[in-house]
Amino acid sequence: MADITFVDVTLRDGNHTYRHQLTPQIISETARALDEAGVDIIEVGHGDGLGGSCVHVGRAPASDEALLRAATSSVKEARIAMLVVPGFGVFPDLEMAADVGVTVARVATHCTEADTTEQHIRKCRDLGLFTVGYLISVGMTSAEKLAEEAAKMESYGAQYVNLAESQGHLTPKEVAARVRAVRQAVAIPVGFHPHNNLGLAIGNILAAVDEGASYIDGSLKGFGGGAGNAQTEVAIAALKRAGHQVNADVFGIMDAAATFERLVSPHPMPIIDNNSLLMGYANVYGGYIHPITHAAEEYGCDPRELVLRLGERKVVAAQEDVVIEEAKRLAKHQQKSA
Amino acid sequence: MSAHNGRIGVAIIGSGNIGTDLMYKVRKNPNFEMKLMAGIDPESEGLSRARELGYEASSDGIESVLAAEGVQIVFDATSAKAHQHHAPRLAQAGIMAIDLTPAKVGPSVVPSVNMGRGQQATNVNLISCAAQATVPIVYAVSRVTPVKYAEIVATVSSRSIGPGTRQNIEEFTHTTQKALEELGGATRGKALVVINPADPPIKMRNTVYAVIDDDADDEAIKSSILAMVEEVRRYVPGYIITVEPFRRGDHFMIGLEVSGAGDYLPSYAGNLDIINAAAIAIAEQHAAHRETA
Incomplete structure (x- = not known):
């Protein structure tokens, strides 16, 4: 062993x-x-x-x-x-x-x-x-x-x-x-x-x-x-x-x-929430969980769309700026189609 | 001082990505005459491309440059360590050195910020592609309001950076950081470099964060940045804004993308263009200065 x-x-x-x-x-x-x-x-x-x-x-x-x-x-x-x-x-x-x-x-x-x-x-x-x-x-x-x-x-x-x-x-x-x-x-x-x-x-x-x-x-x-x-x-x-x-x-x-x-405490311990699950599924870097949640809220886009888009762009670790860029782009797009 | 045909004799040392791209830029420019492409690897693609274009090419490195006739300006695209050896020898031979490595032997120049500084120097340093892309933005903010801290993130495609840059990543990070302070005007600078291997390759992207006073004039900062972007676009047309400058808490953020002219590597490799276009701009100015001297 x-x-x-x-x-x-x-x-x-x-x-x-x-x-x-x-x-x-x-x-x-x-x-x-x-x-x-x-x-x-x-x-x-x-x-x-x-x-x-x-x-x-x-x-x-x-x-x-x-x-x-x-x-x-x-x-x-x-x-x-x-x-x-x-x-x-x-x-x-x-x-x-x-x-x-x-x-x-x-x-x-x-x-x-x-x-x-x-x-x-x-x-x-x-x-x-x-x-x-x-x-x-x-x-x-x-x-x-x-x-x-x-x-x-x-x-x-x-x-x-x-x-x-x-x-x-x-x-x-x-x-x-x-x-x-x-x-x-x-x-x-x-x-x-x-x-x-x-x-x-x-x-x-x-x-x-x-x-x-x-x-x-x-x-x-x-x-x-x-x-x-x-x-x-x-x-x-x-x-x-x-x-x-x-x-x-x-x-x-x-x-x-x-x-x-x-x-x-009182910070919650990690759980497999829907966004995390989707990140694992779509192969998106785990460190982005907070930037994704935060940017989706701040700029008003669907976090799940954001996760998939980051997966398509094949972002690597340390591309937090792309999270913001994509969130802004998605928010604009969603506003237009609304 | 100029050659008999009125053109300045130029040699490139370093036959990797940067040197090879530069060769195509020299070729397009009526001010210069390409005298020699020098490398150290006889098998390198850069040397065979030089021969295909009908240029002298040698794998004897600096020795072949010193032996060549009519070379007035040398572009050094080797490595920081190699340039430290080349610099004194080029100076002794009275050849102007435009250094594209992070060796920082001579004064650093970013054309849109301090073009004049290179005029008297016989060795000019171009810092890094990241500095060429981001120092102008930091400078644009600091000319309007004090920048307490400037941070830049340069993300480049894996294919666009060759072994020289990879083995100099420490110098690359360090000299870029210094340039944000010395040329950009930030009290403190920080540079981050990210390499992305995605295929198809991503374009070079740069994000600049500038921490400023709470009461700074946001509109003035914004218009200074936009004016600077236009200034840089005069010599790098592929320099575009992807995230408009905006305030985010205690700092301004702006996102920029650089696509290249596609001279050697395809247009994703904007990092080659931004430093090489700067090198050409400095060489042109040096040439003009010599004409009038």
Whole structure:
């Protein structure tokens, strides 16, 4: 049975759900609870990672440094990770992260653009960070193409490659095919990061682990973009039930989930609502759930039409401006035909 | 100083997407005579296209440029690192360098903002396609009211950006950010670059957010932006507004699309055009300056 390294992303991906407003205090207390539960790696920061705080995606209430420091100063065993997307985060951000005690760097890009990560992967390795190549929206390309992109990241020095299925669009068979292809193409370990738009996050994790994935992402209460991530406490229990080795203990992680829920109360926990379901179905990036709902209300268009239109335009992560542009266009169109 | 036929001798170094597109623009321009296309990969499409057009082409890089006769202006479309090596050698040879990499050896120029600045310099930097597309807008706002913070998002099609740009994404982001402050006039700038692989490829799109004072004159900002868009369109006709400038809380937002002239890559690659059209505009001005000097 597999030996799993669990990566909790509540305090980074969960920021999409919390409109990037997680405070140092929430981060500190949640990180402490995750650490006590035995989670191996805790990812922290703005939803779009280092340098992600911006008008375009959403401004954070504190600097990247304050967010990261809140986590690194609150844990004993767990490693703290940051995410960086080349084109967003720059080298001084990476240096700052290493300075405040972050030890894991996940260098992310859209699943077909691995060659934009070379500079940042090398830089993170130079800084002595455990460096991960992170491919976003893996349901937007084929297993073969993913294998090529993962191999590029390995050649730049990535120490494992993480496949993020950011839309919650893939079924277990499709996940298995992608993990298999990547495993055959690289010697480094493979990780998997699901979303739950079609209710398949936990099942997809089990399928990925059966194909050899050994790093698994989840978030407490499923707090993350779209219908949310795999629910960490459920994923840990399910992995153990399937006979896999996970460090975190079930009671501890349930406590962490309760702590987090209390800290962000009364914010609702993610559910698969109609818009999220449609995003999974139409393969639209999960981080857009709030921008879509918000823009549909503000400019007066049908959010479902907006989701489908974004799917047709094949938007990738970080195109929040297109959400607004399309909402305005649809609203105009709907007014005309009314 | 001009060549015997009255045309300025030009060489391009870097035979990737940018350099090859530039070659077609030089070819169309009566002020210039294409002397050499230089690259480092003998198999590159840019070099074979140059030969097809009847131009000298070499894979010996900078050495072939320095050995060529009658080269007065060099367009450098290689990489930031390579340009740092080329710059002193071109300067020593008395050749004007128009740098299309994010190396930022010489002063940065955006034609619609600070065209005059390049006149005396022998090395002029064009920053990035994102800066060429967005700095004019930030400048248009800051000439009306203080811009506390300017943020731009440039989204380009995956096919339009070659290996050089990809391996320089750090410099690309960083120098674009600096330009928003130094040329655009924002107190603080931030640049975001997004690459979209959709097929058919998307046109280059740019979104500019400018954080301003609450009591700023919205109408004045709007008309300054619209006037600037017209200014840029004089050298990049494919520069169009997709989201009209509007106030959104503490900031103005505007969306722009750039379609190219389709000289090398199809019209989706507006990012090539906006920087190359700027390069040509600067070279023309430099040529005119030399004529009168």
